Amino acid sequence: MRSVMLTGIKAVIIDLDGTMLDTAPDFHVAINRMRADFDLAPLPLQTISNFVGKGSENLIRRVLGADYPPAQVETHFDAALASYQHHYLAINGHYATLYPDVIAGLQSMRASGLRLACVTNKPIAFALPLMETTGLRDFFELVYGGDSFSRKKPDPMPFLEVFRQFKLAPAQVVAIGDSSNDAIAARAAGCRVLSVPYGYNHGEPIQDVDSDGIVSTLLSAAHYISS
Numbered sequence: 416m417r418s419v420m421l422t423g424i425k426a427v428i429i430d431l432d433g434t435m436l437d438t439a440p441d442f443h444v445a446i447n448r449m450r451a452d453f454d455l456a457p458l459p460l461q462t463i464s465n466f467v468g469k470g471s472e473n474l475i476r477r478v479l480g481a482d483y484p485p486a487q488v489e490t491h492f493d494a495a496l497a498s499y500q501h502h503y504l505a506i507n508g509h510y511a512t513l514y515p516d517v518i519a520g521l522q523s524m525r526a527s528g529l530r531l532a533c534v535t536n537k538p539i540a541f542a543l544p545l546m547e548t549t550g551l552r553d554f555f556e557l558v559y560g561g562d563s564f565s566r567k568k569p570d571p572m573p574f575l576e577v578f579r580q581f582k583l584a585p586a587q588v589v590a591i592g593d594s595s596n597d598a599i600a601a602r603a604a605g606c607r608v609l610s611v612p613y614g615y616n617h618g619e620p621i622q623d624v625d626s627d628g629i630v631s632t633l634l635s636a637a638h639y640i641s642s
Contacts, residue, residue, distance in 0.1 A: 421589055421607055421627065424640045426581050427524055428574060428606070430592035431535035431542060432467060433614025435517045435551060435633070439464040440510035445503035446478055452498045453491065455482055465618030468594045470536040470561040475499055507541055508548040514613060520633025521554040528642060532577045536561035536568055536596065557581075568596040571604035578604070589627075591636055598624045609636050
């Protein structure tokens with residue numbers, strides 16, 4: 416994996432879905448239960464995985480778009496979103512799994528004195544209980560969801576708020592994520608960014624993302640970050 420040493424770092428912003436947790440199986444179950452409510456055929460896991468990463472609203476529109484033209488997508492959108500949220504809340508975290516070395520990586524970062532924030536496009540009402548269930552919540556001083564601000568990744572707004580809360584300059588922060596959303600937000604915010612190769616990235620190669628390096632795990636990332 417290509418990577419570079421990053422020095423002068425005081426804090427790390429880490430994505431959730433596709434970076435710390437493989438939540439695609441959760442999405443798969445909830446989406447197909449929603450589709451059953453609409454008498455639609457189930458979609459395969461890989462198709463749904465390719466739709467993940469830009470928030471629930473985009474996910475539902477992409478899923479409906481597999482069957483309906485744009486005008487009908489909007490007609491069904493509100494009911495489909497409500498159905499999906501109902502089903503997702505019922506199974507949130509039941510099918511998700513931690514990626515290898517996530518806990519070890521977070522422990523290593525904390526032991527190095529790095530401050531941690533989680534910024535995800537998942538709605539905060541889904542993100543917090545999921546992080547509690549999977550043992551991630553206590554590692555993070557800050558957790559922001561896709562509805563915590565008026566704009567979500569790839570907009571830099573959530574990252575800028577992390578800088579403000581931590582009282583750090585952008586150059587003192589690195590973001591870690593699995594998709595172009597994380598890299599675009601980091602570049603716009605002025606901080607550095609590392610990519611992991613095992614997530615979703617909308618079905619596109621992570622090698623095409625403009626980042627400061629690709630690291631195999633969060634533990635590997637911890638070894639490339641120093642204050």
